[in-house]
Amino acid sequence: MLRTTLFAAAAALAANGAAAQTEITWWHAMGGQLGETVNELANRFNESQSDYRITPVYKGGYEDTLTATIAAFRAGEQPNIVQVFDAGAATIIGAEGAVIPVADLITEAGVDFNAEDYIPGVRFFYADSAGKMVGMPFNSSAPIMYYNTAALEEAGVEAPKTWEEFEAIAPALKEAGYVPLAQSHTPWIFTENFHSRHNIPFATNNNGFDGAQGTQILVNNDAIKTHFTKLKEWLDAGYYGYYGAGWGDNQAPFENGEVAIWLGSSGSFGGLKNSVDFDFSADVLPYWEAINPNPTASFIGGAALFAMSGKSDEENRAAAEFFKFLSSADVQAFWHKETGYVPITTAAYEQVKAEGYYDETPQAEVGITQLNLPTGDYSKGYRLGFYVQIRDVMNREYGRIFAGETDVETAFATIEEEGNRLLERFAQTSN
């Protein structure tokens, strides 16, 4: 008891000593090693100045963090900054007044802000339809192709650039005793980014960016149905391994050397580097030459930071200062190298490049290269409501295709029908 009192008194004294400091909180979804890096970022910010103090709090996975934020917001207890993932973007950006657009927050605080500093692919995904940045891109990633160098050498093949090439080399890889291909997120890699990479519209209303009213999903198209018909053929022929909807289950067989080529996130690089004992390399996501001979960039995945409304000017200023700190080239370079997530500003990218980092680890550059590919009208992503459920529907139907419980045609008709019903429901919540 005495100890607690003393401790409390000491804490009170410490707090008094730093009375001038503005305290802000930051809810994030980065567990494990990524969480450590997040804490390191916060420490660096706190040490870099004495006016503000940020406290990062880990709130579980992406969905948990968003749900916790909503509950807190309704109770008036929201944090200053919250990390929201790509599939939740429509929910938080659609709730007008719940967040202060980053562009406004920073300008109002009198901090310099220039949207042009950010890499194009990064800039658009969390912006409103007028192009104003609403969220501050934080952990931005692209789905890329990793491959086991020794496995490809053993089979005497080169890493494929296109799916046509993959189809040609798959038998040799299988012959060499490998499962040629696996991937970790069917909706993200083989659906959303499939549309981006081939510049195919994913939804009406400019892929949903122009508003929720009347938006319909366009996923039931021939291009993607061809892709999934092929995937099923490959699965049956032993050229493709499907290990369920979980991320780790599909990454594990690559890590233990069963799978030769694995499609994952550019943000997986930091972890892979430590977990595998073989040489691996990376390249951009393959595409179908027959569908689009001029493939476009993939859109940005991962998550962004949002400044919640209802906070004092002082605290908003602190958040703005933190965003500025986060966008600085040094911090971005550190974050990029530590985690494999792409740097969000051109300056940071140039700096890392100048240091010669990509000469040593060319795999780390793949994500940025892919995001810097030419963009098309439909390559910059999507903004769809109740998208977490739509992804659930996709995962379910894809699982059924691969298990042979349904055919490609029926599965995509179901995804379209249920997806549109969910979009309609979402539009009803936001009018």
Added chain:
Amino acid sequence: MKKAQFSNPWLPYALLAPQMLIIAIFFLWPAAEAIRSSFYLEDPFFGNATFVGLQNYTDAFRASDYQRTAWFTALFVTLVSLLSLAIGLMLAVSADRVLRGQSSYKTLLMWVYAIAPPVAGLIGVMLFDQHIGPLVDFFALFGWEMRLGVNYWDTGIAIIIVSTWKQIPYNFIFFLSGLQSIPNSVKEAARIDCRSERRRFWTITFPLLAPTSFFLLILNITYAMFETFGTIDQMVKDQPGNSPVTLVYKVYRDGFRGNDLGGSAAQSVVLMVLVLILTIVQFRLIERRVHYN
């Protein structure tokens, strides 16, 4: 019969009040709130609700997997309740017979009960892991290539096994205490009248255990229906995909992961009605045959 008397007429109400308050705050109010929000579509951040009538219900029923989920739930609840009751009873009867070291057997058998459902799920994930799970290796010996998270029924069976395993100790404890409360005189009399142990069990012991069994049946159904979603969430690794889930897990998923409050509320009202019907049936039909004295 002697009529109980309170000196102050308000005293019984005052004594009842705390319990009533708890029921009102934690059961009636949320239930009423669920019914109300099941008729609205609500934006999650501001709670601006639009009245949509029965749309949340029709949308839920029209989803292609609702029926499949409902069937799996029925199967899941039946299997988990019956299996865990049967195994719990079997273990209790065996432990009751043991004379030496009974308490260590009991402790060992009860141990599992201390495990929280998500932890049980986590253990299940490890046992049934596609790549390194020992149980998967074991089943492979019989030519069954089990794939958790890929094959619908493989996942279903794994979830049923883990959920049953977790509930056995609970049933064991109650059955054991039920068995030990049967008077020795009754047992001895039965032993004189009937040599067959099996027959003695079904004609004497089991009917005397009926009140315990009835109580456990209700609790097991509630467990399988509502408390297993932590286990399921762990076993499907937060990505149900094509894996079988229960109706409650769907309520959780749509409401807490998808922020579709109206849709989730409608589904939970459907469950509420189902449980209400089930409870009435149980008390009307089964309880009549249970003798408490």
